[in-house]
Amino acid sequence: MASGASNEADREIVVSRIIEGPRRLVFDAFTSATHLAEWCAPWAGSKITTHAFDFKPGGVWDATIQGPDGKAYPNHWEWTEIVPPERIVWMYSLKKNDPNAVKTTLTLAERGNKTEATLQLLFGSKEERDEKVAKFYAAQGAQQTLESLAAYVASAQAAHN
Secondary structure (H helix, E strand, C coil), X not given: CCCCCCCHHHHEEEEEEEECCCHHHHHHCCCCHHHHHHHCCXXXXXXXXXXXXXXXXXXEEEEEEECCCCCEEEEEEEEEEEECCCEEEEEEECCCCCCCCEEXXXXXXXXXXXXXXXXXXXXXXXXXXXXXXXXXXXXXXXXXXXXXXXXXXXXXXXXXX
């Protein structure tokens, strides 16, 4: 076992955000490749191409993000737990069977007519987490993900009103 692997606090990044919208709508933003392609890119001007999508435990989302810099970034999500509309857990990596996949847990809590979204990224070791924070800005990326999700939910809600 890697150093520090037994202590989750040393291996995790946790970010939260209040989203203006009902929990079910926030949850639904994850349920189709079409929804995810609208909001889940880490940079403005990115384009997501989905290669496979099956939203169920054991299912995957395989996609390529074309960044504004023209580079292609592979993404592989394997859904491990889905509890509508309150919790989604997936393993995030750049490729299938990656031993460094990051366990990602999204928890959605009702707060009146709003939703508190909490995203936990759990790395294999403290060192791996620290490297992703330093080199790849993982904490900012997680927060940006929730901000993009909130903007998507707001636009989806406006379209339905």
